[in-house]
Amino acid sequence: xxxxxxxxxxxxxxxxxxxxxxxxxxxEKVVPxxxxxxxxxxxxxxxxxxxxxxxxxxxxxxxxxxxxxxVCPKGHAAPQWVxxxxxxxxxxxxxxxxxxxxxxxxxxxxAISIIADRLQQQxxxxxxxxxxxxxxxxxxxxxxIRRFLVVHGSPNYGHSGxxxxxxxxxxxxxxxxxxxCDYKHADLIxxxxxxxxxxxxxxxxxxxxxxxxxxxxxxxxxxxSVEPDVGVGDIWVPLRPGTDAALxxxxxxxxxxxxxxxxxxxxxxxxxxxxxxxxxxxxxPEWGEQITGVPxxxxxxxxxxxxxxxxxxIDLGNGVEHAPSSNDAIRSVxxxxxxxxxxxxxxxxxxxxxxxxxxxxKTVHLPxxxxxxxxxxxxxxxxxxxxxxxxxxxxxxxYRILNSVLTENPYPIRTIISPGTQPTVSMRGSKRIVEALxxxxxxxxxxxxxxxxxxxxxxxxxxxxxxxxxxxxxSKGNWIMARNKVIEPLADYKSIYEFFLDLGVQMGYGGDFWxxxxxxxxxYQLSPFDLTIERLRKHPTGLTFKTEGTAxxxxxxxxxxxxxxxxxxxxxxxxxxKVAIYNTIFEREGFNPLPEWREPPESITGTPELTKKYPxxxxxxxxxxxxxxxxxxxxxxxxxxxxxxxxxxxxETAAVRGIKNNDWIIVESPHGWMKxxxxxxxxxxxxxxxxxxxxxxxxRELGFDDTPLLDGGANVNNMYSVxxxxxxxxxxxxxxxxxxxxxxxxxx
Amino acid sequence: MSAEQWGFIFKQENCIQCHGCExxxxxxxxxxxxxxxxxxxxxxxxxxxxxxxxxxxISCMHCSEPYCIDVCTTGAISKRDTDGIVLVxxxxxxxxxxxYDACPYKVPQFGLDGTMQKCDMxxxxxxxxxxxxxxxxPCVSTCPTKALxxxxxxxxxxxxxEKAMKVFFxxxxxxxxx
Numbered sequence: 001x002x003x004x005x006x007x008x009x010x011x012x013x014x015x016x017x018x019x020x021x022x023x024x025x026x027x028e029k030v031v032p033x034x035x036x037x038x039x040x041x042x043x044x045x046x047x048x049x050x051x052x053x054x055x056x057x058x059x060x061x062x063x064x065x066x067x068x069x070x071v072c073p074k075g076h077a078a079p080q081w082v083x084x085x086x087x088x089x090x091x092x093x094x095x096x097x098x099x100x101x102x103x104x105x106x107x108x109x110x111a112i113s114i115i116a117d118r119l120q121q122q123x124x125x126x127x128x129x130x131x132x133x134x135x136x137x138x139x140x141x142x143x144x145i146r147r148f149l150v151v152h153g154s155p156n157y158g159h160s161g162x163x164x165x166x167x168x169x170x171x172x173x174x175x176x177x178x179x180x181c182d183y184k185h186a187d188l189i190x191x192x193x194x195x196x197x198x199x200x201x202x203x204x205x206x207x208x209x210x211x212x213x214x215x216x217x218x219x220x221x222x223x224x225s226v227e228p229d230v231g232v233g234d235i236w237v238p239l240r241p242g243t244d245a246a247l248x249x250x251x252x253x254x255x256x257x258x259x260x261x262x263x264x265x266x267x268x269x270x271x272x273x274x275x276x277x278x279x280x281x282x283x284x285p286e287w288g289e290q291i292t293g294v295p296x297x298x299x300x301x302x303x304x305x306x307x308x309x310x311x312x313x314i315d316l317g318n319g320v321e322h323a324p325s326s327n328d329a330i331r332s333v334x335x336x337x338x339x340x341x342x343x344x345x346x347x348x349x350x351x352x353x354x355x356x357x358x359x360x361x362k363t364v365h366l367p368x369x370x371x372x373x374x375x376x377x378x379x380x381x382x383x384x385x386x387x388x389x390x391x392x393x394x395x396x397x398x399y400r401i402l403n404s405v406l407t408e409n410p411y412p413i414r415t416i417i418s419p420g421t422q423p424t425v426s427m428r429g430s431k432r433i434v435e436a437l438x439x440x441x442x443x444x445x446x447x448x449x450x451x452x453x454x455x456x457x458x459x460x461x462x463x464x465x466x467x468x469x470x471x472x473x474x475s476k477g478n479w480i481m482a483r484n485k486v487i488e489p490l491a492d493y494k495s496i497y498e499f500f501l502d503l504g505v506q507m508g509y510g511g512d513f514w515x516x517x518x519x520x521x522x523x524y525q526l527s528p529f530d531l532t533i534e535r536l537r538k539h540p541t542g543l544t545f546k547t548e549g550t551a552x553x554x555x556x557x558x559x560x561x562x563x564x565x566x567x568x569x570x571x572x573x574x575x576x577x578k579v580a581i582y583n584t585i586f587e588r589e590g591f592n593p594l595p596e597w598r599e600p601p602e603s604i605t606g607t608p609e610l611t612k613k614y615p616x617x618x619x620x621x622x623x624x625x626x627x628x629x630x631x632x633x634x635x636x637x638x639x640x641x642x643x644x645x646x647x648x649x650x651x652e653t654a655a656v657r658g659i660k661n662n663d664w665i666i667v668e669s670p671h672g673w674m675k676x677x678x679x680x681x682x683x684x685x686x687x688x689x690x691x692x693x694x695x696x697x698x699x700r701e702l703g704f705d706d707t708p709l710l711d712g713g714a715n716v717n718n719m720y721s722v723x724x725x726x727x728x729x730x731x732x733x734x735x736x737x738x739x740x741x742x743x744x745x746x747x748x
Numbered sequence: 749m750s751a752e753q754w755g756f757i758f759k760q761e762n763c764i765q766c767h768g769c770e771x772x773x774x775x776x777x778x779x780x781x782x783x784x785x786x787x788x789x790x791x792x793x794x795x796x797x798x799x800x801x802x803x804x805x806i807s808c809m810h811c812s813e814p815y816c817i818d819v820c821t822t823g824a825i826s827k828r829d830t831d832g833i834v835l836v837x838x839x840x841x842x843x844x845x846x847x848y849d850a851c852p853y854k855v856p857q858f859g860l861d862g863t864m865q866k867c868d869m870x871x872x873x874x875x876x877x878x879x880x881x882x883x884x885x886p887c888v889s890t891c892p893t894k895a896l897x898x899x900x901x902x903x904x905x906x907x908x909x910e911k912a913m914k915v916f917f918x919x920x921x922x923x924x925x926x
Contacts, residue, residue: 197765206764231801683801
């Protein structure tokens with residue numbers, strides 16, 4: 001980026017007219033588009049400025065109802081990401097051995113035909129299920145992945161098993177759907193394993209949280225360490241990582257024992273309260289204290305506060321989806337919401353959203369196409385087969401797909417495609433993952449920049465950033481807008497969308513892939529709007545639909561509790577048409593009908609014999625202020641915010657080990673070790689240490705080298721157990737991100 | 749000196765610690781790597797388990813009585829009569845860093861050329877700078893929760909802002925000054 005000393009502009013949150021006026025004055029071009037710097041469905045509106053053909057900076061789009069002009073640090077750093085020396089430039093074909101790093105540049109057409117030939121041949125030889133595509137988070141292109149797999153005949157959509165869908169499952173099979181939080185009317189907001197600030201700081205949830213705080217709502221944050229949401233909060237409940245189920249069970253114990261329930265709701269709308277009354281006696285707060293480390297008194301206090309505050313909402317985050325007790329944690333929370341009368345009432349947890357007034361784009365993921373045969377062929381189901389398909393289609397767990405390559409049980413996956421995901425740093429069990437990537441027949445990587453595991457790839461495809469392409473359009477709430485191209489692609493790039501369309505055509509599936517036309521693909525999706533993409537593009541800041549005039553209705557129990565499931569059987573999620581406190585479907589399928597506690601693979605209370613050697617609990621952060629998952633360490637302005645992998649450690653815990661702030665340290669678990677830096681952090685449990693996940697990438701501009709993926713690096717996923725019996729939730733995958741470690745000063 | 753001076757107001761209760769202002773400043777002013785005209789710093793309050801965090805977003809306060817000007821040996825730093833903005837003339841700066849030592853907020857920064865640089869409120873009026881009496885600079889306008897305000901204020905109010913910022917800044921502890 002060129003330095004322009006002394007140059008300043010009057011505003012960086014602009015209306016379209018202001019943006020154009022500013023651009024004119026400065027000899028620039030302005031392009032309204034979406035920010036593309038964070039994960040699933042990025043929909044903050046921005047104005048991108050281009051000077052002499054170079055993308056220079058962004059301003060927040062005032063007209064966007066999503067960010068209303070706000071932009072976070074990631075959004076502002078976009079130009080450095082686009083112009084990074086780490087960008088891939090040409091399609092690459094592997095020449096040397098795996099991990100040797102020898103590649104040959106080839107044209108896109110050739111790359112696509114090599115992939116198509118291999119997939120055709122494997123389909124013939126091993127069946128279509130031999131293909132798996134990794135899709136850890138739901139992004140705008142995920143439905144194209146589903147479509148490609150369905151048309152090809154493979155059920156193996158590889159969802160991470162640790163993000164969003166786990167909550168969706170446990171909530172839906174307990175209260176009919178994943179509820180929304182009514183921040184607007186709540187007097188008490190409980191943020192539980194949730195990080196609303198780093199996950200989209202410019203979006204509505206944060207504005208609502210700050211507004212709630214300012215009108216006097218009380219905010220409670222439940223998590224092992226202090227993050228900015230605790231800063232907004234009134235009460236911090238510091239629990240041990242992975243013990244959310246135990247906390248929820250003890251809260252249920254208090255509420256049941258003290259009869260702080262909504263008796264009428266329980267009587268009318270709950271199934272199995274009597275069994276719960278008996279069952280929950282096992283979990284008094286004193287038991288909860290032992291497991292969670294939260295004092296029994298505080299467990300009682302929080303339980304009473306929640307049960308006796310009429311307008312109280314729980315915002316449950318992804319933090320609860322990373323433990324073998326995850327399903328029981330989530331449904332215990334769902335039961336808490338139900339029996340205290342907080343479901344679908346003002347200020348509580350709402351069942352279903354309000355009406356947006358906007359039609360929904362036509363989906364492309366072919367949800368009606370799944371057959372029993374496909375379900376039977378799942379290589380490693382994310383949810384048991386009788387619950388498939390679940391959210392948008394069938395799914396195997398990301399880890400189990402890779403593991404099948406090594407175990408060949410029930411069969412080995414032959415081709416893995418990784419569009420925008422890095423298995424070695426984003427999935428637990430890095431050592432197993434590396435072995436699987438070495439062994440798998442054919443591995444295809446698509447990304448914008450170098451990836452952690454591209455040296456194991458057979459084909460690497462360089463994709464455009466969303467600033468170099470004019471699709472897809474995005475829609476959220478009551479707003480829809482076309483994406484506009486900010487600059488021409490800097491090298492030989494295609495988008496991930498073009499890749500799947502082109503590959504579809506090359507495979508002979510052209511009829512299902514709009515014969516390769518991105519315009520037709522978008523027009524198909526836009527058909528409910530009576531719009532074409534060209535006509536949508538004529539509205540530079542998109543279209544905002546009026547929300548429907550009718551006020552939202554509450555207590556929609558009879559409707560929501562009757563929902564039919566997505567599973568092939570289409571049996572209702574709630575067989576009794578009531579909240580499934582006692583879950584007869586889980587019981588029939590061989591799981592606990594009532595929520596129970598299950599220890600992580602290694603923990604202070606579960607494996608006390610390990611605590612002599614490994615006395616501290618290790619877990620990791622899912623999000624950060626500077627980075628999206630394992631990406632963007634190469635972006636200098638972001639790397640300056642978080643230059644080093646820092647282990648948060650309580651000053652007293654550090655002191656007894658002779659560790660000072662910023663010291664290099666060794667962190668060792670039964671499964672691996674990391675070399676990272678210590679950040680003496682007063683806001684963390686003294687028995688727990690935590691670090692951000694996803695570290696491997698260097699930043700050339702700032703002189704940071706890459707770090708090893710396995711032992712000696714800073715990859716926390718190398719530290720965890722992947723024991724098939726202990727590390728997974730038996731029903732919803734939810735892999736553990738807790739282990740035990742010892743920390744010592746690094747001596748060079 | 750004019751009766752009214754430009755000054756930042758930081759509303760701590762609105763700050764969510766996202767650091768958007770810090771990076772907005774860098775990209776909009778094309779700032780060198782390793783240099784920050786604006787920083788968001790963490791403040792710990794209390795002790796475990798009764799501990800929480802807050803932050804302050806700090807840039808040059810354009811003080812009513814700038815310490816940096818007093819200690820500058822070459823007269824490179826000046827306070828503009830019309831609106832109180834503190835400006836640095838890099839041609840006169842010798843990079844001795846006396847201003848850094850004197851600044852109560854540790855604001856002065858030194859880039860590749862070794863001379864002092866810092867926030868000019870996007871109002872230095874150097875060639876090519878549009879007026880921004882209508883709107884706010886990038887750090888202010890990017891804020892999702894409107895924690896920063898830039899406005900003209902009487903000197904007495906400005907002194908209050910400086911005092912409040914000093915309190916915030918002194919609460920930040922050794923862990924965060926790295």
